[in-house]
Every structure is written in C-alpha cells, then in structure tokens.
Amino acid sequence: MSPSLDVTLKRHPSLYFEDGDIVISVAASAESVQLFRVHHIFLANSSPVFRDMLSLPAGTEKESSAHVNEQYDGVPLVHCQDDPDDFAELLHVLYDPSMLYTMLEPVYYDTATVLVGLMSLSDKYCMDKIKAAIGARVMKDWPTTIDQYDNAAQACMNYHPGRLLSMAWDFVFPEPVAAIEFATKFNTPEILPAAFYHLATLDTSIKWTGMEYKPAGRWSELSSQNVARFIIGRDKLYKATVASVLGVFDEPCEYAVCDTARAVRRQDVIATTFLEANVTQHMDPLRIYNQLRENIGFSDVCVDCQFRIAHRLSEEKGVLWECLKVFFDLPNPQPT
Numbered sequence: 001m002s003p004s005l006d007v008t009l010k011r012h013p014s015l016y017f018e019d020g021d022i023v024i025s026v027a028a029s030a031e032s033v034q035l036f037r038v039h040h041i042f043l044a045n046s047s048p049v050f051r052d053m054l055s056l057p058a059g060t061e062k063e064s065s066a067h068v069n070e071q072y073d074g075v076p077l078v079h080c081q082d083d084p085d086d087f088a089e090l091l092h093v094l095y096d097p098s099m100l101y102t103m104l105e106p107v108y109y110d111t112a113t114v115l116v117g118l119m120s121l122s123d124k125y126c127m128d129k130i131k132a133a134i135g136a137r138v139m140k141d142w143p144t145t146i147d148q149y150d151n152a153a154q155a156c157m158n159y160h161p162g163r164l165l166s167m168a169w170d171f172v173f174p175e176p177v178a179a180i181e182f183a184t185k186f187n188t189p190e191i192l193p194a195a196f197y198h199l200a201t202l203d204t205s206i207k208w209t210g211m212e213y214k215p216a217g218r219w220s221e222l223s224s225q226n227v228a229r230f231i232i233g234r235d236k237l238y239k240a241t242v243a244s245v246l247g248v249f250d251e252p253c254e255y256a257v258c259d260t261a262r263a264v265r266r267q268d269v270i271a272t273t274f275l276e277a278n279v280t281q282h283m284d285p286l287r288i289y290n291q292l293r294e295n296i297g298f299s300d301v302c303v304d305c306q307f308r309i310a311h312r313l314s315e316e317k318g319v320l321w322e323c324l325k326v327f328f329d330l331p332n333p334q335p336t
C-alpha cells in the first residue's frame, strides 16, 4: 500500500488480530483510515459477498480475486467503502454473536436508529440471518393490528401507573421517522401503518432532541417520498375521523327520544375534540374513539343510544385502522 503522506492509518484497538490473515481498510475520512486485521474465514463463512471479495490468492488464477492485490503488514489488504464504526460493529458481532442478542434486547428505546448501521452492512453483504434478526426486532416495536395497538397502549399505562394517562400513552412507541425510513429501506412495510399513524399524532412544532418530555419526530430526516405520504395520509386520516365520528352521532335514535340530546353532544364533540385538533394541527384519532366511548354515559342520551354509540365507535376505530395503509399509500412487502 502506498498511501498519501497525509493519510493516518489507525489499527483498530480490539479488531486488529496479530494472527489475522487479511487486513481490511475502511476510510473514516479523506485523512484517516481504520484498519482491521481479521481472519477471512469468519467473513467468508457469513457472507457470500465477502467470500467473493476476499478469495485469497491460492495458486490458481481462478481463486485469486482482483480485489486482493495489495499487501499490508505482510498479509493481503482489501478496501471497503463503509462507515468504520458500523464495520467494527459488524465484526464484533461476527466474532461474538452474543453481541447481536445484546443489541436486540428491549432496553433500547430508539431501536431503528441503534440498529440501522448494522442492518445496512448486513444488507450490503447479504448476511441474511443478521438481517432477519434485526428486522424482526424493529417490527416488534410496532403493532400490526388494532388489538395489538390497544394492548401496547394498555401495557404502557400499566407500566407507568403513576404518570398521567395521556403522557403514558404518548411514550408507547419509539421515534417514528427512524422506523419509517428503516422500514422503507429494508422492506419491512408491515410496521408502516402504525409508524405513520404515530407520526400523524405528533406535534410538528416539537423538534427531536432525544430529551423532550413529549414525543417528537425527526422531521428533517423524512425522505421526500415519505413526506408526501405523511402530508396526504394525515389529511385523509383526520377527515375520515371527523366524518366517521360525526356519522355515528348522526345515526337516529331507534326510539326517537334523544335525537336533540345527541345533536347537542355532536356539537360538543366538534367543539372540544376537532376544533382543538384543528388549532394544534395534530390529533390522535384512535384515542379520540376510546375517550368518546368511555365518556358516553350522558344522562340525556337514552341507554339504547349510549350502548349503540359505544359499539359503533369501536367498529369505526377498527375500520380506521384498516384504512391506514390506503390513507398513507403504503407498499406491500417485496418478496425477498
């Protein structure tokens, strides 16, 4: 290797094995290169891409690789165009698979961000088992059915019995933009309905710093395709919620005894729920259905209507959930 005099070569402190049979260089910047001296069998056995890339000269032209034609420290040298920290993480996992399971533990709140580097490399180097494990872990953060959504919210409220109910609910899910970009890039669209829904409930005026007492989004990291999905989808979600809730209150009383009272309640819902959402520019429709259903015991609405409205609100909540994929124009999973 004949690096420019300005480039600093740094041997990785824990991934430069004296008995390693190959050195991999990963540029940290134009001035700094991280060197890993490893055992090529580890990489070749875990990745077909590495197997091709690292095929060492073994006497026959067929087995030699055009990639391995330089030497460093007495062994072949290979260059990789990756993030050095992500590459070190990948090597740590290959040398000690228990590290992967530590990373997949549920203690991490911001899962998609913590795992995206390792996922990118395992995707690039076709390491299907690592990819599948990370994909499954990120998917665990997000419900795919309305029952799972309700259970997650309930579990969070049980977990935070001393907190305000609204705050406990707010922190059920991780930051959604990272999850959305992860799912878009790595073909896990199953989590997108819940992640987009959660994003639509967030206040756009709160920027992500990781230290908020309220949930916040990494708004600036949303791709242009997902910005369009978000804006159009949120608009459809809000309009569908208003139409559906008011539609339930519009259904006539079977005994014609409380139509006037229900009309008054309908106005209350508009004033207290939807006008406020219109001002603050964010709402949580699924929570609205739950709150309306819990507070339906109006003394002036007949018992039959109270029961029917509660039942219809549950039905409409389920319908809304099923429509999320259409509202946000979300893709189906691609065959792998």
Ligand SMILES: [Zn+2]
Residues within 6 Å of the ligand: 253, 254, 255, 256, 257, 258, 259, 301, 302, 303, 304, 305, 306
């Ligand atoms: Zn009635």
